[in-house]
Amino acid sequence: xxxxxxxxxxxxxxxxxxxxxxxxxxxxxxxxxxxxxxxxxxxxxxxxxxxxxxxxxxxxxxxxxxxxxxxxxxxxxxxxxxxxxxxxxxxxxxxxxxxxxxxxxxxxxxxxxxxxxxxxxxxxxxxxxxxxxxxxxxxxxxxxxxxxxxxxxxxxxxxxxxxxxxxxxxxxxxxxxxxxxxxxxxxxxxxxxxxxxxxxxxxxxxxxxxxxxxxxxxxxxxxxxxxxxxxxxxxxxxxxxxxxxxxxxxxxxxxxxxxx
Amino acid sequence: xxxxxxxxxxxxxxxxxxxxxxxxxxxxxxxxxxxxxxxxxxxxxxxxxxxxxxxxxxxxxxxxxxxxxxxxxxxxxxxxxxxxxxxxxxxxxxxxxxxxxxxxxxxxxxxxxxxxxxxxxxxxxxxxxxxxxxxxxxxxxxxxxxxxxxxxxxxxxxxxxxxxxxxxxxxxxxxxxxxxxxxxxxxxxxxxxxxxxxxxxxxxxxxxxxxxxxxxxxxxxxxxxxxxxxxxxxxxxxxxxxxxxxxxxxxxxxxxxxxxxx
Numbered sequence: 001x002x003x004x005x006x007x008x009x010x011x012x013x014x015x016x017x018x019x020x021x022x023x024x025x026x027x028x029x030x031x032x033x034x035x036x037x038x039x040x041x042x043x044x045x046x047x048x049x050x051x052x053x054x055x056x057x058x059x060x061x062x063x064x065x066x067x068x069x070x071x072x073x074x075x076x077x078x079x080x081x082x083x084x085x086x087x088x089x090x091x092x093x094x095x096x097x098x099x100x101x102x103x104x105x106x107x108x109x110x111x112x113x114x115x116x117x118x119x120x121x122x123x124x125x126x127x128x129x130x131x132x133x134x135x136x137x138x139x140x141x142x143x144x145x146x147x148x149x150x151x152x153x154x155x156x157x158x159x160x161x162x163x164x165x166x167x168x169x170x171x172x173x174x175x176x177x178x179x180x181x182x183x184x185x186x187x188x189x190x191x192x193x194x195x196x197x198x199x200x201x202x203x204x205x206x207x208x209x210x211x212x213x214x215x216x217x218x219x220x221x222x223x224x225x226x227x228x229x230x231x232x233x234x235x236x237x238x239x240x241x242x243x244x245x246x247x248x249x250x251x252x253x254x255x256x257x258x259x260x
Numbered sequence: 261x262x263x264x265x266x267x268x269x270x271x272x273x274x275x276x277x278x279x280x281x282x283x284x285x286x287x288x289x290x291x292x293x294x295x296x297x298x299x300x301x302x303x304x305x306x307x308x309x310x311x312x313x314x315x316x317x318x319x320x321x322x323x324x325x326x327x328x329x330x331x332x333x334x335x336x337x338x339x340x341x342x343x344x345x346x347x348x349x350x351x352x353x354x355x356x357x358x359x360x361x362x363x364x365x366x367x368x369x370x371x372x373x374x375x376x377x378x379x380x381x382x383x384x385x386x387x388x389x390x391x392x393x394x395x396x397x398x399x400x401x402x403x404x405x406x407x408x409x410x411x412x413x414x415x416x417x418x419x420x421x422x423x424x425x426x427x428x429x430x431x432x433x434x435x436x437x438x439x440x441x442x443x444x445x446x447x448x449x450x451x452x453x454x455x456x457x458x459x460x461x462x463x464x465x466x467x468x469x470x471x472x473x474x475x476x477x478x479x480x481x482x483x484x485x486x487x488x489x490x491x492x493x494x495x496x497x498x499x500x501x502x503x504x505x506x507x508x509x510x511x512x513x514x515x516x517x518x519x520x521x522x
Contacts, residue, residue, distance in 0.1 A: 029433050033434060037441050040441055042310075048312045177302045186306055
């Protein structure tokens with residue numbers, strides 16, 4: 001395929017899935033309502049605790065929790081959903097590479113997570129008077145889409161590996177809290193056992209939140225974290241591509257493409 | 261009476277096996293044990309960071325709250341999935357006692373809620389700073405039982421709405437998360453704004469968690485009996501409303517021939 005049709009396919013797929021997910025009450029719940037509720041819990045915990053001046057920290061963390069949830073539930077079951085809807089064979093048989101069909105979907109699941117950040121910041125501002133003063137607005141404007149992109153690529157890895165597990169939704173249920181915890185979205189990694197840092201290092205949300213916090217609070221430049229986030233995004237794309245190729249080959253060989 | 265009891269016990273078990281035939285050990289472990297485990301760890305570590313309450317506060321709050329996962333989601337599915345699976349009409353065509361049909365479904369979810377909650381307390385004991393006195397455990401179990409029954413009654417209410425509503429699981433999910441906020445699970449009821457605290461006090465879980473915290477701190481059953489009674493009464497009230505709605509939607513469904521339409 002030449003560049004133009006590829007870009008058109010990518011954009012059309014992303015927009016279609018973005019609209020589709022936006023119309024889903026389930027994704028409305030996990031991308032907007034759930035982060036607001038978790039942000040409120042965290043705000044109240046900060047207010048009743050002895051740690052002050054950290055409400056923006058909580059709003060950003062809760063927002064990123066929403067991005068992770070929408071990526072996890074949206075991308076984790078992406079291939080299974082196509083199977084249930086009977087569209088998987090059509091997508092695989094289409095002349096476009098399956099990777100180009102799936103990446104817009106996983107990226108869309110991460111993109112609707114942006115609702116989470118907007119929702120928690122607006123909620124925090126209106127009901128908890130969270131000050132929305134960002135130290136480096138330009139760095140923040142780069143950090144946010146980079147984080148979403150890298151989570152979208154992580155979604156590709158989830159989509160292409162969870163398909164091997166028959167109960168992907170149950171597995172998604174399991175992975176929501178642990179990733180919130182080990183990536184330091186709300187709880188600093190220094191409070192967790194040392195080995196957790198090694199896991200956090202491989203996960204894009206931990207670099208994403210560091211970049212967003214550095215851009216929001218200042219003190220240090222966000223560029224190294226943004227760079228790490230981008231690097232992980234490329235690594236996930238490579239890993240996802242390999243896993244997807246393997247899945248496609250096995251499904252064709254064993255004639256299990258449409259089997260749920 | 262014997263027929264009603266048979267419907268209550270045997271019917272309850274059969275309906276569970278029929279509606280939840282998709283449950284496998286892998287699903288159960290990841291969803292019913294894995295998720296609560298990490299929920300307890302997440303909020304306890306967040307509590308450590310914010311210095312808002314003691315570790316015991318978060319362990320007890322979340323260990324009791326996770327029992328509502330089975331109670332609310334399970335019970336909602338236990339009623340609403342009859343409609344989804346197309347088995348509601350044959351069920352309602354039987355002359356069986358409706359109260360027995362309705363209430364019998366709750367038994368497996370109460371038992372399940374107790375198991376999940378016990379697992380949560382076990383995690384708190386093994387991994388976190390939660391060391392209740394051994395003599396408090398039977399009373400703690402009683403409080404959790406009452407709270408789980410109360411949450412199951414609330415789940416019955418949402419399940420009954422599923423006989424009419426198009427997307428009842430959105431409601432079940434939303435209620436589950438709202439309970440995490442307003443029922444004193446991670447934020448003491450007194451630290452919430454008045455209107456949120458009032459919502460929390462009108463829901464199951466709030467008084468049960470308060471009672472469980474008291475017991476874990478060494479109080480006797482007599483000291484928290486008022487809270488346990490209020491929790492039970494709230495459960496009974498929701499159960500009564502749920503049964504009323506179930507009968508109402510059944511009658512309406514028959515009148516309009518809309519039992520299984522969406």
